Amino acid sequence: MAQTRLLDNHGRPISYLRLAVTDRCNLRCFYCMPEEGIRYLPKKELLTFEEIERLVRLLASMGISKVRLTGGEPFVRTDLMQLIRAITHIEGIQDVHLTTNGILTGQHVPELKALGIATVNLSMDTLDRERFKMITRRDEFEKTKATLQLFIDHGIPVKINSVVMDGKNIEDILPLVSLTKEQDISVRFIEEMPFNGEGSHYPVLQWTYKRIVEHIRQAYPSLQKIADPTHSTAYHYHIPGHKGNIGVIAAFSRTFCGSCNRIRITAQGVLKTCLYDDGVLNIKELMRSGMNDQELKQYLLKAFLHRPKDGFEAEHNRKTHVVSESMSTIGG
Numbered sequence: 001m002a003q004t005r006l007l008d009n010h011g012r013p014i015s016y017l018r019l020a021v022t023d024r025c026n027l028r029c030f031y032c033m034p035e036e037g038i039r040y041l042p043k044k045e046l047l048t049f050e051e052i053e054r055l056v057r058l059l060a061s062m063g064i065s066k067v068r069l070t071g072g073e074p075f076v077r078t079d080l081m082q083l084i085r086a087i088t089h090i091e092g093i094q095d096v097h098l099t100t101n102g103i104l105t106g107q108h109v110p111e112l113k114a115l116g117i118a119t120v121n122l123s124m125d126t127l128d129r130e131r132f133k134m135i136t137r138r139d140e141f142e143k144t145k146a147t148l149q150l151f152i153d154h155g156i157p158v159k160i161n162s163v164v165m166d167g168k169n170i171e172d173i174l175p176l177v178s179l180t181k182e183q184d185i186s187v188r189f190i191e192e193m194p195f196n197g198e199g200s201h202y203p204v205l206q207w208t209y210k211r212i213v214e215h216i217r218q219a220y221p222s223l224q225k226i227a228d229p230t231h232s233t234a235y236h237y238h239i240p241g242h243k244g245n246i247g248v249i250a251a252f253s254r255t256f257c258g259s260c261n262r263i264r265i266t267a268q269g270v271l272k273t274c275l276y277d278d279g280v281l282n283i284k285e286l287m288r289s290g291m292n293d294q295e296l297k298q299y300l301l302k303a304f305l306h307r308p309k310d311g312f313e314a315e316h317n318r319k320t321h322v323v324s325e326s327m328s329t330i331g332g
Helices: 049-062 080-088 106-115 129-136 141-153 170-182 209-219 283-288 293-304 311-316
Strands: 016-020 066-070 095-100 120-123 158-164 186-191 234-238 245-249 262-265 270-272
Touching: 016 049, 049 080, 049 283, 049 293, 066 080, 080 095, 080 106, 106 141, 120 141, 129 141, 141 158, 158 170, 170 186, 170 209, 170 245, 186 209, 209 234, 209 245, 270 283, 283 293
Parallel strands: 016 066, 016 262, 066 095, 095 120, 120 158, 158 186, 186 245
Antiparallel strands: 234 245, 262 270
16 A cells, blocks of 8 residues: 655655653653653553554554654653554554663563564763763663663664763763774764753853764764765764764754654654644644544644744744753653
């Protein structure tokens, strides 16, 4: 059956769903949430697995073909593997991806491989245990490191996500790059965003994507720009002789909005057509009101046809114009 093509009001295809299954996390990363004061949602306020399956089936029928499960930390949610099994069998869903910190993930790696998980994004901002503890406010580095090796051993394509933070992990950029020499993995450096529950940590972002690239190039003058996949949020680079590659994501500079093909649904069932908006449709409320799939589809289509052209417009349209929520409540 031919895949339906879903377009927004700017003619951009929408084919990728980032779905948060929980707002809870077993880390307290500096760039994601404050150390204290996070009010986690009661379970009844989260989408149930049944609601998630219904929603993914509906979106697949509309044109969504790629799903990434995020959190919080997705494996904090009980019986997550049950949901993953179901989503991998939904007609129209071609690729299922995961974002995780790896702490609870290791035991599930063999089944993830068997289910055909397309890629895993592993959050790993440093290779130093003490800096890991400082950034995440938890001493769990060895578990994350072990899970990385399990992904490699099982042949699951893995991307390391490292948020670049001034004064926190700049000395880790080059050691992380060096991982690509012997391992066929992607290491992706991400501009820090203000989604930390407190607002921006800096008056001006010092470590922009351009500065990150130049920092790497100083150590590796042979660094080559390579082709970026369609709809990619990262600028891709390769160092001759290395098995893996490097990506740099302009998450704060927002240079990739013109080709964005993704939508987000938070753990409480709120649709975000842009990372920087403050939610445009409460899908959970509509489903729990008794709305049928056809009615729900019309609400979704209307939201897709009022999508901002970029993250700056989305931020301007926010009710408060201030970005301060935690990334754990948004869904990565």
